[in-house]
Amino acid sequence: MSTVDQFESVFKAAAKTIYLHESPSLGKVLLVTDMEESDSTLYLNSVRKYFEKTLLPGETKWEVLSKKDFQSVKELLGKVEEYQPDLLLTYRNLRSESWRWPYSLGEHLDVLTQVTTTPVLVLPHPDRDDASELLEKSPEKVMAVSGHMCGEGSLIKYASAFTPKGGKLLLSHIEDKVTLDRYLDAIEKIPDIDTDVAKETLLARLLNDAKDFAESARSGLERAGLGISVECMAQLGSRLEDYRKLIEEGEVDLLVMHAKEDDQLAMHGMAHPLAVELRSVPILLL
Amino acid sequence: MILCLALEEKIHAKKSLIVGLFSVVALFLGAWFNLLPFTDVSNLVIGGHKISLPVYIPGVDWEVIAIILGSSLFVDVTSKSGLFTWVAVKLTKLSSGDPLRLLILYGVMTVVFSAVLNNVTAMIIVGSLTGVSLKKLNQSEKLLGFLLVEGLLTNIGGLLTLISSVPNIIVGKTAGIEFIDFFLKAAPYVVIATVVTLWLGSRLFKIGSLKTEEEKTSAKNLVAGFDENEGIESPGFFRFGAIMTFVFIGTVAMTSQLPVVNELGLGFVALSFAGIMLVRYKSVADRFYKTIDWDLLFFFVCLFAVINVMEHARVLNLIGDWLMPIMGLGDSAGPAALLVASAAASSVTDNIPLAAMLAKILGAMPEISSNPDSPYWWAVIFGSNLGGNITPIGSASTLVSVTIIHKYGLKLSFAGFVKVALPYAIIQLALGVVYLLITT
Numbered sequence: 001m002s003t004v005d006q007f008e009s010v011f012k013a014a015a016k017t018i019y020l021h022e023s024p025s026l027g028k029v030l031l032v033t034d035m036e037e038s039d040s041t042l043y044l045n046s047v048r049k050y051f052e053k054t055l056l057p058g059e060t061k062w063e064v065l066s067k068k069d070f071q072s073v074k075e076l077l078g079k080v081e082e083y084q085p086d087l088l089l090t091y092r093n094l095r096s097e098s099w100r101w102p103y104s105l106g107e108h109l110d111v112l113t114q115v116t117t118t119p120v121l122v123l124p125h126p127d128r129d130d131a132s133e134l135l136e137k138s139p140e141k142v143m144a145v146s147g148h149m150c151g152e153g154s155l156i157k158y159a160s161a162f163t164p165k166g167g168k169l170l171l172s173h174i175e176d177k178v179t180l181d182r183y184l185d186a187i188e189k190i191p192d193i194d195t196d197v198a199k200e201t202l203l204a205r206l207l208n209d210a211k212d213f214a215e216s217a218r219s220g221l222e223r224a225g226l227g228i229s230v231e232c233m234a235q236l237g238s239r240l241e242d243y244r245k246l247i248e249e250g251e252v253d254l255l256v257m258h259a260k261e262d263d264q265l266a267m268h269g270m271a272h273p274l275a276v277e278l279r280s281v282p283i284l285l286l
Numbered sequence: 287m288i289l290c291l292a293l294e295e296k297i298h299a300k301k302s303l304i305v306g307l308f309s310v311v312a313l314f315l316g317a318w319f320n321l322l323p324f325t326d327v328s329n330l331v332i333g334g335h336k337i338s339l340p341v342y343i344p345g346v347d348w349e350v351i352a353i354i355l356g357s358s359l360f361v362d363v364t365s366k367s368g369l370f371t372w373v374a375v376k377l378t379k380l381s382s383g384d385p386l387r388l389l390i391l392y393g394v395m396t397v398v399f400s401a402v403l404n405n406v407t408a409m410i411i412v413g414s415l416t417g418v419s420l421k422k423l424n425q426s427e428k429l430l431g432f433l434l435v436e437g438l439l440t441n442i443g444g445l446l447t448l449i450s451s452v453p454n455i456i457v458g459k460t461a462g463i464e465f466i467d468f469f470l471k472a473a474p475y476v477v478i479a480t481v482v483t484l485w486l487g488s489r490l491f492k493i494g495s496l497k498t499e500e501e502k503t504s505a506k507n508l509v510a511g512f513d514e515n516e517g518i519e520s521p522g523f524f525r526f527g528a529i530m531t532f533v534f535i536g537t538v539a540m541t542s543q544l545p546v547v548n549e550l551g552l553g554f555v556a557l558s559f560a561g562i563m564l565v566r567y568k569s570v571a572d573r574f575y576k577t578i579d580w581d582l583l584f585f586f587v588c589l590f591a592v593i594n595v596m597e598h599a600r601v602l603n604l605i606g607d608w609l610m611p612i613m614g615l616g617d618s619a620g621p622a623a624l625l626v627a628s629a630a631a632s633s634v635t636d637n638i639p640l641a642a643m644l645a646k647i648l649g650a651m652p653e654i655s656s657n658p659d660s661p662y663w664w665a666v667i668f669g670s671n672l673g674g675n676i677t678p679i680g681s682a683s684t685l686v687s688v689t690i691i692h693k694y695g696l697k698l699s700f701a702g703f704v705k706v707a708l709p710y711a712i713i714q715l716a717l718g719v720v721y722l723l724i725t726t
Contacts, residue, residue, distance in 0.1 A: 004690055009415040014516035020507060133507045211310050212513075 053164035139253035259285035345594025356556025367527030369515035383505025431491025437687025448519025453641035628669025633676035
C-alpha cells in the first residue's frame with residue numbers, strides 16, 4: 001500500500017456517515033379524499049384508528065378535504081399551501097377510475113408528491129374490495145426502502161416515526177443486479193482495472209456502506225429509546241420483485257421511500273414503479 | 287548529472303535512468319583513463335577465498351541499499367495491517383473536528399511518521415487523510431494550508447532519527463553517528479522547528495479554532511463517523527504489526543549495542559524485519575516486491591558508482607578544495623555557511639547526491655572523519671534536509687504534497703510554492719544555524 005490513491009481509499013472507507021436521530025414533526029395531518037363530506041369523515045375515523053399507535057390522538061391535529069373542497073390539481077395545491085400540514089394522507093388515483101389499473105398514481109398524486117415538500121402517505125384505494133381489511137390492523141412492520149441507504153437520514157427518521165413501540169423497522173437496501181452486472185461487464189473490457197478484484201470488492205463495498213449506515217441507524221434509534229426493533233437488510237437483487245415478495249409474505253405493513261430526485265422533475269426512479277405496482281400496502285413518499 | 291536531476295520533471299526521465307546513463311559514461315571514461323582499480327577488485331581475498339568482482343560493485347554502499355530496501359518493505363507490509371491508518375483516524379477523532387487541533391495533531395503525526403517510516407510514506411498517509419477529513423468537515427478551503435505545512439514538516443521529521451531520511455543514513459553512517467546520539471542531538475531542534483512551523487502555518491493560513499457551540503457539535507458529529515478499524519483486515523495481524531513496529535524501532539536504536547547484530551548492521555536488521563512481516567503474505571509476497579521503489583534503488587546503485595569514479599578521478603578532492611574557504615571560516619561560521627550552502631544546493635536538486643558527495647569529501651578529511659560530533663556533519667544533515675523546504679522539487683515528500691495539492695484541483699505553481707514556503711524555510715534554517723552554533 002504505497003500510493004496516495006490507496007491510502008485515500010482506506011480513509012474514504014473509514015469516513016462513515018452516521019445517523020443522528022431526531023423525531024420529525026407530525027402534529028398536523030391533512031387527509032385528502034375525493035369522497036362526499038360524510039364519507040370523508042367516516043374514512044378519517046378509520047384512518048385515525050389505523051395510525052392510532054403512531055399519530056397519537058392527543059398529539060395530532062387532523063384536517064380533512066373532501067370532494068367539494070377541490071376541483072383541480074391547482075386547487076388542491078392551494079389548499080395544501082393554506083393548511084401547511086406536516087403530513088399529507090391520501091390514496092392513489094384521486095378523482096379517477098384508473099386506480100383499478102396499475103399504471104399510474106393519478107395526476108393529483110403525481111403533482112402533489114413532486115411539488116410539495118410535505119411527505120405524502122399513499123393508502124390503498126378505498127374502493128378496493130379488501131380496503132377495509134387493509135386498514136384494520138395498525139402497521140407493525142415498517143420498511144425503509146432505498147437503493148442508496150448510506151446517508152438516508154430523513155428516510156429512517158420518518159420510517160421510525162411510523163413504527164409503533166414494539167414494532168419492527170426494516171432498513172432495506174437492494175443493490176440492483178442488472179445495473180451492477182452492466183458495470184461489471186464494462187469493467188471486464190477495461191484493461192487497467194483488475195476484473196477479479198472489481199468483482200470481489202465492488203458489491204461488497206456497496207453493501208458494506210449500506211450496512212454500516214443501517215447499523216449506525218440501529219444504534220442511534222436504540223439510544224433514542226423508541227422501543228422498536230431494527231433490522232438491516234442489504235443484498236443484491238431485483239428491487240420490484242424482491243419488495244413484492246416481502247409484501248406478499250406479510251413482512252411489511254408500510255413502505256417508506258424517497259419520491260423526489262434532485263436532478264429530475266418526475267418521481268424518483270426506483271419509487272415510481274414500486275408506488276404504482278405495490279397497491280395493497282400503504283407507502284410513505286418523502 | 288546534477289543539472290539533469292534538477293530538471294528531472296522537465297525532461298520526463300526517471301532519476302535511475304539519468305544517473306544510470308551517467309554512470310555508464312563515467313565508468314567508461316574511468317576505464318579509458320586507467321583511473322579504476324581493476325587489479326584490486328579482481329584479486330580480492332575474503333576469508334581465504336579469492337573473489338573477483340566487477341569494478342563498479344565495491345563502490346556501492348550496500349548497507350545503505352539494504353536499509354532502504356528493508357525498511358521500505360517493512361513499512362509497506364506493516365501498513366497492510368492497518369496500523370498507520372488506525373493511528374491517523376484515532377488522531378482525527380481526537381481533534382473533535384476542530385481545524386486548529388487537527389492541524390497540530392496532523393503536524394505532529396507527520397513529524398513522527400516521517401521519523402519512524404520515511405518522509406514520502408508519511409506525506410502520502412497524512413496528505414491523503416487530510417484531503418478526506420477536511421472534505422468531510424466541510425473545511426476544504428483550508429486544504430492548501432494543511433498540505434503545505436505537512437509537506438514542510440516531513441523534512442523536519444526527517445531530521446529526527448538516523449534512518450528517517452536517506453541523507454541521514456548516508457552522512458550518519460559515514461560519520462559513525464550512533465542512532466541514539468543522532469536522536470538526542472536532533473530531537474530538541476525538531477520539537478522547536480515543529481512548534482514554530484505549526485504556529486506560523488496557523489497564522490499565515492488563518493487556521494483557527496471553531497467559535498460557536500453549534501460548529502463544535504457539528505464537527506464532533508462528523509468526525510465521530512470515522513471508523514479507525516476500517517483498514518484492519520485482521521486484529522491479530524494489526525497487533526503483530528504494532529508490536530513489530532516498536533520492536534523494529536527498538537532494534538534499530540540498539541543495533542550497535544546488540545551482540546552479533548552489531549556486526550551484521552542496520553541493513554540486516556531492516557531486511558530481517560521485512561522478511562518476518564512478509565511471512566503473513568508468503569503466497570503473495572511478490573506483490574510487495576512490485577511496489578518497491580526500484581527507481582530509487584537503481585538510482586542509489588548508479589549514484590554510488592558515479593561517485594566512486596569521481597573519487598578515483600580526484601574530482602571529489604577538487605570539490606573539497608572549493609569547500610576549503612568555507613572550512614576556513616572557523617568552527618562557528620564554517621558549519622553555518624556549509625549548512626546554508628547545502629540547503630541552497632539541495633533546494634534545486636536531489637539532496638541525496640549532495641549528501642553522498644559531501645559525506646565522501648568530509649570523510650576524507652582526517653580532523654572531521656575522526657569526530658562523529660563534528661558540526662560539519664550536522665551542517666550537511668540539517669542543510670540537505672531543510673533545503674527541501676525551499677522549492678517543491680527540493681525533496682520527494684514536498685513533491686508528494688504538491689502532487690496531492692494538484693490532485694484536489696488547487697493551483698500552486700513552482701514560484702507560488704517558493705513564495706509561500708520561503709518564510710518557513712528561512713526561519714527553519716535560521717533556527718538550524720543557531721541550534722548548531724549553540725550545541726557544538
